[in-house]
Amino acid sequence: MSILSSDLMVLATNGSDSLQVGSRPTISKESTKILQGLTDNQEVFFEAMRKHHGFNQMVFAKKVPGYPFILLVSKPKYFWADYAYISIIFFILIISFVIALLMKNTVLLSKLLSQNDHYFKLALHDELTGILNRRGFEKNTKQVLESAKQDPISISAVLFDIDYFKQINDTYGHDKGDEVLRRFTRVCQDHITHSDVFARLGGDEFVMLLPNKNGQEATQSISELLDKIRMIRVETPLGEVNISSSIGISEVRSSKESIAKWLDRADKALYQAKNKGRNCVVLKV
Numbered sequence: 001m002s003i004l005s006s007d008l009m010v011l012a013t014n015g016s017d018s019l020q021v022g023s024r025p026t027i028s029k030e031s032t033k034i035l036q037g038l039t040d041n042q043e044v045f046f047e048a049m050r051k052h053h054g055f056n057q058m059v060f061a062k063k064v065p066g067y068p069f070i071l072l073v074s075k076p077k078y079f080w081a082d083y084a085y086i087s088i089i090f091f092i093l094i095i096s097f098v099i100a101l102l103m104k105n106t107v108l109l110s111k112l113l114s115q116n117d118h119y120f121k122l123a124l125h126d127e128l129t130g131i132l133n134r135r136g137f138e139k140n141t142k143q144v145l146e147s148a149k150q151d152p153i154s155i156s157a158v159l160f161d162i163d164y165f166k167q168i169n170d171t172y173g174h175d176k177g178d179e180v181l182r183r184f185t186r187v188c189q190d191h192i193t194h195s196d197v198f199a200r201l202g203g204d205e206f207v208m209l210l211p212n213k214n215g216q217e218a219t220q221s222i223s224e225l226l227d228k229i230r231m232i233r234v235e236t237p238l239g240e241v242n243i244s245s246s247i248g249i250s251e252v253r254s255s256k257e258s259i260a261k262w263l264d265r266a267d268k269a270l271y272q273a274k275n276k277g278r279n280c281v282v283l284k285v
Helices: 031-037 077-124 133-151 165-171 174-191 215-230 259-275
Strands: 002-005 009-013 043-053 057-062 069-076 155-162 196-201 204-210 233-236 241-244 245-252 281-284
Touching: 057 215, 077 133, 133 155, 133 196, 133 204, 133 259, 155 165, 155 174, 155 215, 155 259, 165 174, 174 196, 174 204, 174 215, 174 233, 204 215, 215 245, 215 281, 259 281
Parallel strands: 245 281
Antiparallel strands: 002 009, 002 069, 043 057, 057 069, 155 204, 155 245, 196 204, 233 241
């Protein structure tokens, strides 16, 4: 390492054989111009014209800020090459670490999003049947009613009870009762359209919202569905289980009407169906 004046005279050196105090480094005219034109903190690399101990030399020079001195460091080419290789390898390791960290975080984020979707589905869907639960029904119903405010349509609400479901559970066991619920659900799902909303409120009570159907149209469609429900057969060790349903229908009078009001009318229609002997459909206007 050496310190040069602004006219490139060696002012101090660490005792190198190639540079002596009072001498000037042997460099090309182009390198001389570069050194003399350095500004504060500017750094340059160039190749020396002489070899030292048989090795080509690379020179690093930097202008000392605020002073008319130039700091000069001369090392064999392989020194700078090794330094560069180490820097490159270190840089690659850092990049690899960052990429690995990002990949790990991406996988973790994917798992979290998957879990979030799973829990979101559980929050709005019935675990046994896979259809909407009460919360999911209310959410989807609000969307239908909101759309109806912009484009008024006829809407009907339907409540179902599976007849004598408690007796089915008590007689054939809860596993068979669960199978009845799943079979009932599949038959109803196969009957409805993509715009209809179908949900399990709890136990053996189900609800359906039928956009684009008035009370009479809904009654006809649900009567056809009841015929399909009556055809359900569930095999048990104690014999075959037949299913029927008591069904109440109410027409939604206005999109501004609360869900509770038209569900209450449908519930009253459902109890009328039970009082008539069950296994039938009743419309309450």
